[in-house]
Structures are given as structure tokens and as C-alpha cells.
Amino acid sequence: MALHLLERDREGGLNLAKALDRAMEGVSHCARCRNFTEEELCGICLDERRDLTQICVVETPADVAAVEHSGSYRGQYFVLMGHLSPIDGIGPEDIGLDVLQQRVREEGIGEVILATNPTVEGEATAYYLTEMLNAEGISMSRIAHGVPLGGELEFVDGNTLAHAFSGRRPVA
Amino acid sequence: MRVDTQPAYVLHSRNYRDSSLILELWTPEYGRMAAVARGARSPGRRAAQVYLQAFAPLLVSWTGRSSLKTLTGREARGQRPPLKGERLFSGLYINELLVRLFPHEDPHPELYGRYEALLDYLRGSDDLEPALREFELQLLDEMGYGIQLAHDAERDELVDSEIFYCYIPELGMVRSCERYRQLPKIRGSSLLAMSAGVYDQETRQSAKLLLRQALSVQLGDKPLNSRNLFT
Numbered sequence: 064m065a066l067h068l069l070e071r072d073r074e075g076g077l078n079l080a081k082a083l084d085r086a087m088e089g090v091s092h093c094a095r096c097r098n099f100t101e102e103e104l105c106g107i108c109l110d111e112r113r114d115l116t117q118i119c120v121v122e123t124p125a126d127v128a129a130v131e132h133s134g135s136y137r138g139q140y141f142v143l144m145g146h147l148s149p150i151d152g153i154g155p156e157d158i159g160l161d162v163l164q165q166r167v168r169e170e171g172i173g174e175v176i177l178a179t180n181p182t183v184e185g186e187a188t189a190y191y192l193t194e195m196l197n198a199e200g201i202s203m204s205r206i207a208h209g210v211p212l213g214g215e216l217e218f219v220d221g222n223t224l225a226h227a228f229s230g231r232r233p234v235a
Numbered sequence: 236m237r238v239d240t241q242p243a244y245v246l247h248s249r250n251y252r253d254s255s256l257i258l259e260l261w262t263p264e265y266g267r268m269a270a271v272a273r274g275a276r277s278p279g280r281r282a283a284q285v286y287l288q289a290f291a292p293l294l295v296s297w298t299g300r301s302s303l304k305t306l307t308g309r310e311a312r313g314q315r316p317p318l319k320g321e322r323l324f325s326g327l328y329i330n331e332l333l334v335r336l337f338p339h340e341d342p343h344p345e346l347y348g349r350y351e352a353l354l355d356y357l358r359g360s361d362d363l364e365p366a367l368r369e370f371e372l373q374l375l376d377e378m379g380y381g382i383q384l385a386h387d388a389e390r391d392e393l394v395d396s397e398i399f400y401c402y403i404p405e406l407g408m409v410r411s412c413e414r415y416r417q418l419p420k421i422r423g424s425s426l427l428a429m430s431a432g433v434y435d436q437e438t439r440q441s442a443k444l445l446l447r448q449a450l451s452v453q454l455g456d457k458p459l460n461s462r463n464l465f466t
Contacts, residue, residue, distance in 0.1 A: 147464065148247075148249075149327050149328070149331045149459070149460035149461035149463075149464065150246070150247045150259070150327075150330065150331050150334050150460070150461075151247075151249065152460055153460075154460055154463050155463065155464075182288055183288045183289040183290065183317070183318075183323070183327075184289075186317065186319070186323060187323050187324065187327060187464070190319070190320050190321075190323060190324075191324075191464060220286075221314045222314060222316075222317065225314075225316065
């Protein structure tokens, strides 16, 4: 890419450099949900039409984008910017859990949806959050894990399938 | 060096570059190993990533001369249900201990077996504490810092069940006195019970204090992060 820009598109290269410069200088974290934003609060936190009583906890800004893209959720977010990982030295305060606890206490939140990844560290983070927020008397839920839509059981790995079975739902 | 189909457990996996993972592995013949799993996160292989997470039992092959090996083969060795809740935290604690206390390529086959048994225990048994304490004792033993629980190191005799003792690193259990008032005091009866593998309520409490002290000597100034998970 560097050679292409130098040889054929110097103007585009300069625009890219300016855009990168603006992003690096201007983008910081939203004071409420910790997502990336150029303002004090991000667009989602400022949107008054959204449900103010639900918080969805995700690991990264990319996860927010994915959930938003699905169009299935109209509440608030909290972005951890990582997950609990003792071996990497990442503890509860490094992913802003104290900030989240304060939000839950002060903003009259009714439901916290745990949408951390179904990895070992994501599960550890979800369990830690469950224990931490248990005393707050709010409803807590974990997103469902299982067979992908349009997938065939035959090709789903055993762990996922086991999870899908343990989380089965009555249909009638 | 080329190694084929070695059993291993994943202690930790972290993302590396766009599509790879760096795995910390625990193996019987080579001890702790670090290896790159190239392309493990590339779109077509995401499903396989689930096998490359902490606690996953694998069969691995690797090559390479530096301390970071390159995985040439990997397959799941059976399916185990994931650890949940407090047990997951205990598992992360054990993994952190192994990563912190053992250098790469320092084999401990017996401890590998104990680790395997402990993971099964974490998945199945109701009573975790004795298993965790026994593992910690074995771990210290393998490091060459084993504690002779039932032995009074100063008097060279069996500990007296009615007397309190303190653990002095590189010496062993000695009678508690004013000089050691900062250290946990362990009743002789608890030491005898621990060495017999019998854990009643008082013994559990004492064993926890004693092993925390003994492990912290080995861990140095940097505390274990996984302890912060238990509230």
C-alpha cells in the first residue's frame, strides 16, 4: 500500500494521513459507555429514543457495531475494551467494572445483558459481573449460544452443540 | 527440534497478529511450552478456535529451536464440558501459578498428571479445597521447595499436635514464637492432618494460609492476579 500511494496516489495518501491524524488526536472514549467517540458522550448514549433501562455489556467497539448492525437491540451499551485475563494482568478495574457498577447504581438500570464472548475469558468476565451485580437487585441475562442459523447440526462442534442442548427452550 | 503428537493442555491463549494465536501449553515431556498457532483465527477456521482455549486437552506437534515454537499439528483430545463459575476462577488460578512458577521446557510429568486429575475434579467434584491444596503442595515439591508438614525442623522430631508452628522458607515448620509473630500460626494437629490428606474445617483454613505464604515466597513481589477474581 505504501508503494502504491507513493507512486500513484499522493493526494489520496495525504488525505489518509490527515484522516488518521484527526482520528488519533480526536477520538477518545465515551464517558458513559467507553465506546470510541469524538465527543464527551457517544451518539448511542445521547440518543433519547433508546431504552435507558437496559445495558448490554460487550468486549469491544466492534461488538457494538455487530449488535447495532443486527438491529435487534435498542438499549444502552457498556464496552469493556477487553476481558478479565489474570495471566495477562488484566483485572476488574482495567476493564472499567467499577464504572459499570456505579452506572447500574445511579441510572436506575433494570436489566444488564452480558454479551461477552463465549471464550474462557469472556465467560470468566460474565461470571464475575454476575457476582458483582447480584446484590443490586436487577435482572441479568446472558446472550444465548448455540447452533448458527442456516447451519447444520452435523458440522457444529461438540462443545457448541452441548451448549445448545443445555440451553434448549420449550416450544409448546 | 521436531516433536510429534504430544499431549498438552492449553494454559492460556492470546491473539497474535491478524489471524494467529500464541498458546501457552502444558505438556508431560516438555513442561510449559509457548507456540504459535498460525491462521487459527482466520475466517474458515473459527470453529477450530474453540479447541485452542484454556483447559482444552490437545494433541500437538511443533517445530522450532527458539523458545517460541511453531505448531505444525493440533487436534482436540476428547471433549470436556467447560468450567463454570467459581471453578473457572480456580482453574485460571492454577494456570496462572504454572505460568508464573515454571520456566519453558522444564518437564514435570508427575505434576502434569496431577493437573489433568485436578481439571477433572474441578468439573465434577463438590469439594474443591483439598484437591487445590494437594496440587499446591505437589507443585512446591516439584519446584524443589516441598514442605515437610509433619516435621519440626528445629527439633528434628514429629510435630506436636497441641503446639502452633510457623513456616520458615528453606527451613520448614518451626515452633511459633515472638520472632515470627507476622507469620500465620498453624496448629500441629492441622499439619498432621494435611500430611495425611485429611481436611477438616480448621485444617482447610490453616492449609490455605500456609500455602498462600509458601507460594508467595516463590512468586516474589508480583501478586497473583487471579486471586482478585474471588470476592
